[in-house]
Amino acid sequence: NAGVTQTPKFQVLKTGQSMTLQCAQDMNHEYMSWYRQDPGMGLRLIHYSVGAGITDQGEVPNGYNVSRSTTEDFPLRLLSAAPSQTSVYFCASSYFAGEGYTFGSGTRLTVV
Amino acid sequence: QQQVKQSPQSLIVQKGGIPIINCAYENTAFDYFPWYQQFPGKGPALLIAIRPDVSEKKEGRFTISFNKSAKQFSLHIMDSQPGDSATYFCAARGKDMRFGAGTRLTVKP
Numbered sequence: 083n084a085g086v087t088q089t090p091k092f093q094v095l096k097t098g099q100s101m102t103l104q105c106a107q108d109m110n111h112e113y114m115s116w117y118r119q120d121p122g123m124g125l126r127l128i129h130y131s132v133g134a135g136i137t138d139q140g141e142v143p144n145g146y147n148v149s150r151s152t153t154e155d156f157p158l159r160l161l162s163a164a165p166s167q168t169s170v171y172f173c174a175s176s177y178f179a180g181e182g183y184t185f186g187s188g189t190r191l192t193v194v
Numbered sequence: 195q196q197q198v199k200q201s202p203q204s205l206i207v208q209k210g211g212i213p214i215i216n217c218a219y220e221n222t223a224f225d226y227f228p229w230y231q232q233f234p235g236k237g238p239a240l241l242i243a244i245r246p247d248v249s250e251k252k253e254g255r256f257t258i259s260f261n262k263s264a265k266q267f268s269l270h271i272m273d274s275q276p277g278d279s280a281t282y283f284c285a286a287r288g289k290d291m292r293f294g295a296g297t298r299l300t301v302k303p
Contacts, residue, residue, distance in 0.1 A: 122295060122296075124283060124294050125285075127290055127291065138290075179287060182240055183238075184240075186237055188237055
Protein backbone atom coordinates (compact mmCIF):
# COMPACT_ATOMS: atom_id res chain seq x y z
CA ASN A 83 0.00 0.00 0.00
CA ALA A 84 1.21 3.47 -0.86
CA GLY A 85 2.02 5.63 2.11
CA VAL A 86 4.59 6.59 4.70
CA THR A 87 6.32 3.76 6.52
CA GLN A 88 8.04 4.34 9.85
CA THR A 89 10.23 1.87 11.68
CA PRO A 90 10.50 0.84 14.42
CA LYS A 91 7.05 1.30 16.01
CA PHE A 92 8.43 1.17 19.55
CA GLN A 93 11.92 1.67 20.94
CA VAL A 94 13.48 1.94 24.39
CA LEU A 95 16.92 3.56 24.62
CA LYS A 96 19.31 4.21 27.44
CA THR A 97 20.54 7.74 28.02
CA GLY A 98 23.50 8.43 25.75
CA GLN A 99 22.70 5.81 23.15
CA SER A 100 22.22 6.76 19.52
CA MET A 101 19.73 5.45 17.03
CA THR A 102 18.08 6.15 13.69
CA LEU A 103 14.35 6.35 13.11
CA GLN A 104 13.52 5.30 9.59
CA CYS A 105 10.96 6.93 7.30
CA ALA A 106 10.19 5.89 3.73
CA GLN A 107 7.47 6.98 1.31
CA ASP A 108 6.54 5.57 -2.08
CA MET A 109 4.39 8.43 -3.38
CA ASN A 110 7.22 10.38 -5.02
CA HIS A 111 6.67 13.25 -2.58
CA GLU A 112 9.33 15.94 -2.59
CA TYR A 113 8.52 17.38 0.83
CA MET A 114 9.20 15.34 3.98
CA SER A 115 9.32 16.28 7.62
CA TRP A 116 9.73 14.97 11.15
CA TYR A 117 7.54 15.99 14.09
CA ARG A 118 7.48 15.01 17.71
CA GLN A 119 4.22 14.82 19.62
CA ASP A 120 4.11 15.46 23.35
CA PRO A 121 1.00 15.79 25.55
CA GLY A 122 -0.39 19.33 25.51
CA MET A 123 2.18 20.54 22.99
CA GLY A 124 0.79 19.30 19.73
CA LEU A 125 3.13 18.45 16.91
CA ARG A 126 6.45 20.26 16.89
CA LEU A 127 8.60 20.34 13.78
CA ILE A 128 12.09 18.90 14.16
CA HIS A 129 13.54 18.99 10.62
CA TYR A 130 12.17 19.06 7.11
CA SER A 131 13.35 18.55 3.54
CA VAL A 132 12.07 20.08 0.30
CA GLY A 133 13.85 17.53 -1.86
CA ALA A 134 16.80 15.17 -2.08
CA GLY A 135 19.95 16.79 -0.75
CA ILE A 136 18.12 19.69 0.93
CA THR A 137 17.23 19.82 4.63
CA ASP A 138 16.39 22.57 7.10
CA GLN A 139 15.73 22.96 10.79
CA GLY A 140 12.32 23.30 12.37
CA GLU A 141 11.26 24.44 15.86
CA VAL A 142 13.11 21.84 17.95
CA PRO A 143 16.17 20.57 16.00
CA ASN A 144 18.68 20.23 18.85
CA GLY A 145 19.84 16.67 19.44
CA TYR A 146 18.64 15.44 16.04
CA ASN A 147 20.27 15.06 12.63
CA VAL A 148 18.71 14.33 9.26
CA SER A 149 19.85 13.66 5.71
CA ARG A 150 17.97 13.17 2.45
CA SER A 151 20.02 11.20 -0.05
CA THR A 152 16.99 9.89 -1.98
CA THR A 153 13.45 11.15 -2.59
CA GLU A 154 12.01 8.13 -0.79
CA ASP A 155 13.92 8.11 2.51
CA PHE A 156 14.29 10.64 5.30
CA PRO A 157 15.94 9.11 8.41
CA LEU A 158 16.09 10.91 11.74
CA ARG A 159 19.16 10.34 13.91
CA LEU A 160 19.32 10.83 17.65
CA LEU A 161 22.94 11.53 18.43
CA SER A 162 23.00 10.96 22.20
CA ALA A 163 19.55 10.15 23.57
CA ALA A 164 18.23 12.09 26.56
CA PRO A 165 15.08 11.50 28.65
CA SER A 166 13.68 14.78 27.22
CA GLN A 167 13.54 13.05 23.84
CA THR A 168 10.95 10.58 25.09
CA SER A 169 8.10 11.22 22.68
CA VAL A 170 6.08 9.92 19.76
CA TYR A 171 7.78 10.75 16.47
CA PHE A 172 5.87 11.20 13.22
CA CYS A 173 7.20 11.43 9.71
CA ALA A 174 5.06 13.15 7.07
CA SER A 175 5.31 13.76 3.35
CA SER A 176 3.55 15.76 0.65
CA TYR A 177 3.99 16.95 -2.92
CA PHE A 178 4.20 20.58 -1.88
CA ALA A 179 5.38 22.04 1.41
CA GLY A 180 3.00 20.57 3.96
CA GLU A 181 0.04 20.59 1.61
CA GLY A 182 -2.07 17.49 2.22
CA TYR A 183 0.43 15.76 4.44
CA THR A 184 0.39 11.97 4.66
CA PHE A 185 1.61 10.91 8.09
CA GLY A 186 3.24 7.67 9.10
CA SER A 187 1.89 5.68 12.03
CA GLY A 188 4.57 6.94 14.40
CA THR A 189 7.46 5.67 16.51
CA ARG A 190 7.03 5.68 20.28
CA LEU A 191 10.44 6.30 21.81
CA THR A 192 11.26 6.01 25.50
CA VAL A 193 14.64 7.11 26.83
CA VAL A 194 15.50 5.80 30.29
CA GLN B 195 6.52 30.16 21.44
CA GLN B 196 3.78 28.47 19.50
CA GLN B 197 2.94 30.16 16.21
CA VAL B 198 -0.53 28.68 16.10
CA LYS B 199 -2.67 28.89 19.24
CA GLN B 200 -5.54 26.44 19.56
CA SER B 201 -8.44 26.32 22.00
CA PRO B 202 -10.03 24.70 23.86
CA GLN B 203 -7.70 21.96 25.05
CA SER B 204 -10.63 19.57 25.48
CA LEU B 205 -14.29 19.60 24.58
CA ILE B 206 -17.24 17.37 25.46
CA VAL B 207 -20.51 17.53 23.52
CA GLN B 208 -23.62 15.43 23.20
CA LYS B 209 -24.35 13.53 20.01
CA GLY B 210 -25.86 15.92 17.48
CA GLY B 211 -24.15 18.95 19.00
CA ILE B 212 -21.87 21.32 17.09
CA PRO B 213 -18.37 21.45 18.60
CA ILE B 214 -16.31 24.47 17.59
CA ILE B 215 -12.51 24.54 17.80
CA ASN B 216 -10.66 27.81 17.39
CA CYS B 217 -7.18 28.72 16.20
CA ALA B 218 -5.29 31.99 15.99
CA TYR B 219 -2.04 32.89 14.29
CA GLU B 220 0.31 35.85 14.05
CA ASN B 221 2.36 35.25 10.92
CA THR B 222 0.64 36.93 7.96
CA ALA B 223 2.85 34.91 5.58
CA PHE B 224 0.85 31.76 6.35
CA ASP B 225 -1.01 30.74 3.19
CA TYR B 226 -2.64 27.38 3.86
CA PHE B 227 -4.64 26.29 6.90
CA PRO B 228 -5.46 22.60 7.31
CA TRP B 229 -7.18 20.66 10.06
CA TYR B 230 -6.08 17.16 11.03
CA GLN B 231 -7.91 14.42 12.92
CA GLN B 232 -6.04 11.89 15.01
CA PHE B 233 -7.33 8.71 16.63
CA PRO B 234 -5.39 7.05 19.47
CA GLY B 235 -2.35 5.14 18.27
CA LYS B 236 -2.60 6.54 14.74
CA GLY B 237 -0.95 9.31 12.79
CA PRO B 238 -2.92 12.49 12.04
CA ALA B 239 -5.05 12.48 8.90
CA LEU B 240 -6.00 15.50 6.82
CA LEU B 241 -9.64 16.45 7.37
CA ILE B 242 -10.19 19.73 5.54
CA ALA B 243 -8.11 22.75 4.53
CA ILE B 244 -8.64 26.37 3.49
CA ARG B 245 -6.66 29.13 1.83
CA PRO B 246 -6.89 32.75 3.01
CA ASP B 247 -8.74 33.98 -0.09
CA VAL B 248 -12.01 32.32 1.04
CA SER B 249 -13.97 32.83 4.26
CA GLU B 250 -15.61 29.42 4.54
CA LYS B 251 -15.18 25.89 3.27
CA LYS B 252 -17.51 23.00 3.84
CA GLU B 253 -16.87 19.28 3.32
CA GLY B 254 -19.63 17.02 4.53
CA ARG B 255 -20.25 17.76 8.21
CA PHE B 256 -17.00 19.70 8.61
CA THR B 257 -16.76 23.46 8.03
CA ILE B 258 -13.82 25.82 8.32
CA SER B 259 -14.55 29.48 8.97
CA PHE B 260 -11.68 31.86 8.23
CA ASN B 261 -11.30 35.47 9.37
CA LYS B 262 -8.23 36.94 7.69
CA SER B 263 -8.40 40.35 9.39
CA ALA B 264 -8.61 38.76 12.85
CA LYS B 265 -6.05 36.08 11.95
CA GLN B 266 -8.35 33.40 13.26
CA PHE B 267 -9.95 30.26 11.87
CA SER B 268 -12.21 27.63 13.34
CA LEU B 269 -13.53 24.14 12.72
CA HIS B 270 -17.23 23.35 13.14
CA ILE B 271 -18.53 19.78 13.19
CA MET B 272 -22.22 19.57 12.37
CA ASP B 273 -24.39 16.79 13.81
CA SER B 274 -21.45 15.36 15.74
CA GLN B 275 -21.28 11.61 16.27
CA PRO B 276 -19.47 9.42 18.82
CA GLY B 277 -17.19 8.31 15.97
CA ASP B 278 -15.94 11.92 15.75
CA SER B 279 -14.30 11.53 19.16
CA ALA B 280 -10.64 12.19 18.43
CA THR B 281 -7.93 14.81 18.79
CA TYR B 282 -8.09 17.66 16.29
CA PHE B 283 -5.15 19.81 15.24
CA CYS B 284 -5.15 23.05 13.32
CA ALA B 285 -2.06 24.00 11.36
CA ALA B 286 -0.68 26.81 9.26
CA ARG B 287 1.90 26.82 6.51
CA GLY B 288 4.63 29.39 5.96
CA LYS B 289 7.99 28.05 4.81
CA ASP B 290 7.08 24.98 6.86
CA MET B 291 3.98 23.63 8.61
CA ARG B 292 3.25 24.55 12.22
CA PHE B 293 0.58 22.88 14.36
CA GLY B 294 -1.60 23.95 17.25
CA ALA B 295 -1.50 22.08 20.55
CA GLY B 296 -4.59 20.00 19.77
CA THR B 297 -8.16 19.64 21.07
CA ARG B 298 -9.42 16.38 22.48
CA LEU B 299 -13.06 16.06 21.46
CA THR B 300 -15.45 13.62 23.14
CA VAL B 301 -18.92 13.15 21.67
CA LYS B 302 -21.24 11.42 24.15
CA PRO B 303 -23.98 9.13 22.81
